[in-house]
Amino acid sequence: MAATIRDVARAAGVSPSTVSRALALSELVTATTRDRVLQAARELGYEPNRAARGLVTGRTHNLGLIVPDLANPFFPGIVKGVQARAHDADHAVFVADTDEDAVAEVKLARTLAKQVDGMILCSTRMGDAELRALAADIAVVVMNRRVDGIAAINVDNVGGMRQAAGHLAALGHRRIGYAAGPSNAWASQQRLDGLRGATAGLGVELVELGNFAPVFASGVAAADLALAAGTTAVIGYNDVVALGLLSRLSGRGVAVPDRVSVVGCDDIALSAMCSPSLTTIALPQERAGRAAVDLLLSLLNDRAAGGGVALELETQLVVRASTGPAPDG
Amino acid sequence: MAATIRDVARAAGVSPSTVSRALALSELVTATTRDRVLQAARELGYEPNRAARGLVTGRTHNLGLIVPDLANPFFPGIVKGVQARAHDADHAVFVADTDEDAVAEVKLARTLAKQVDGMILCSTRMGDAELRALAADIAVVVMNRRVDGIAAINVDNVGGMRQAAGHLAALGHRRIGYAAGPSNAWASQQRLDGLRGATAGLGVELVELGNFAPVFASGVAAADLALAAGTTAVIGYNDVVALGLLSRLSGRGVAVPDRVSVVGCDDIALSAMCSPSLTTIALPQERAGRAAVDLLLSLLNDRAAGGGVALELETQLVVRASTGPAPDG
DNA sequence: ATGAAAGCGCTAACAT
């Protein structure tokens, strides 16, 4: 059996309450007794039982993190960021993968809500109403989503797309395709809006190729549409889709970037590893994860902070080998 | 505040223990009282507090999962498998990423151990002694590791390497390079052993290129070594390393598979997405994750089961575009 | 500065 606070108390010759205070680094114990307690705790390998503590304090020191699909390389970065910060703040993290299923997500969130102090919903597919209902019961931070009254960490999708469009326009492209993501993904709307605004301003034609699931096969399908539409550059909703574009273009003997340029979004690790390497919009995934934890913890510690806060992190175009000058008209 | 068992008891006009029994579907309550209790619980939206329950039953219904690096696309598959099965069995999962740090891993495991019923250690870098000490305190299942007395889920690395070697030999390769993984990774040893045995039996020469961290850059470095050693085929410790090989070979103008063939291991999603697509050894990641949960839960329910059990899952060579006939001598 | 006592929400003997 693991040592309890009583064991430590006995070993240190004090009462359980003193041990509790000493461990909380309270100023209410003498330095000497504190040392004695800490020493005893160390010797016994004592670790407080969090469940028991939570029962009395009402704080579990657990956080929940829900992501649509861990297999999408975009999310592990966020998970890492969340975990790093959570562990620093002495919190453990329940991670749940919804497999892109909005119904499963609501159920999962409800279950998790019972065992955590707060939760981070990443690229949630949940409806606004369900999200609000959840936020009424528990502290919630969303990532890549904007809902009034709910704390959010976002990346500057609009700015990123503006950079991408500017880059392609500078290379002489006049007709750009966009393979959009799921229609219920907030980020996809943002990116589309950004792209529409940017291309209009640049006098560039934007061809919307439709909505796609954020998977490789979507890029494969979109490549054919892009070629048929006569575009000289295609932007994928994310890097995985862009990798699908790359693959299909190469399969059809279309040289990248000589005949068609390709841009992704996310800057997943593999963007730099494939060939041609992928020009993409880098999102600060780990930083976003850390920021989400910070925001959540501040919400927890200061109920007044309210849910209105929304942070926006910068994005940065990373130019690699998959984009080049437009072929001569 | 959420409703407690007392609230339900009051509403149903019974004692808390009767509520507890009714909810546990015990046969010790009349059908009528049970209905009354269930009804009251539903009306109040009552959900038992798991922490409180855990405090008395000693079972948290939480599982811990430790992986070296979520950014390595091999692990998300396992996480998904573990979660799927755990949720089915009404358990939640704490996931922790150690960033390949053996010291951090031990600390993390110790912390997590306090809040879970059992834990799954994936490709752990922990020493045998520490592992045994941990297993003495809590139910443990390891994946990709074999330690006497500790339950394990493994994949047939030896068989996989045998298939890979056989494939390359059949294509006429007589000199094969191997970029091994970290020396403290059990799977790497296994693969090396498998490869040594297989090549010896086939009359093929095996060139061991050294130990590498399981990252892209390692493959880049290994490619140069492989070329210098005059091998016509190279096997990477895993797909990420193989992707590095692919990238460097292409960068140096060495055609794959025309001049050099490349084989990976794991069958991460991106193996099929890059070009040339990667011949690799598919490991059943999700299945392994599910099996680990099953094993862990059986350990938990039946202390007699002991820790000796070791399951081995099959591996399967997947031939794609990165391997071809050996160039003529 | 420290100890004693109460109680967080729940289950599991032990009564009845």
Place this chain on the structure above:
DNA sequence: ATGTTAGCGCTTTCAT
């Protein structure tokens, strides 16, 4: 078949 009691490990009044 149901209620009463005790206690899981911890924090937090309230005493001293």
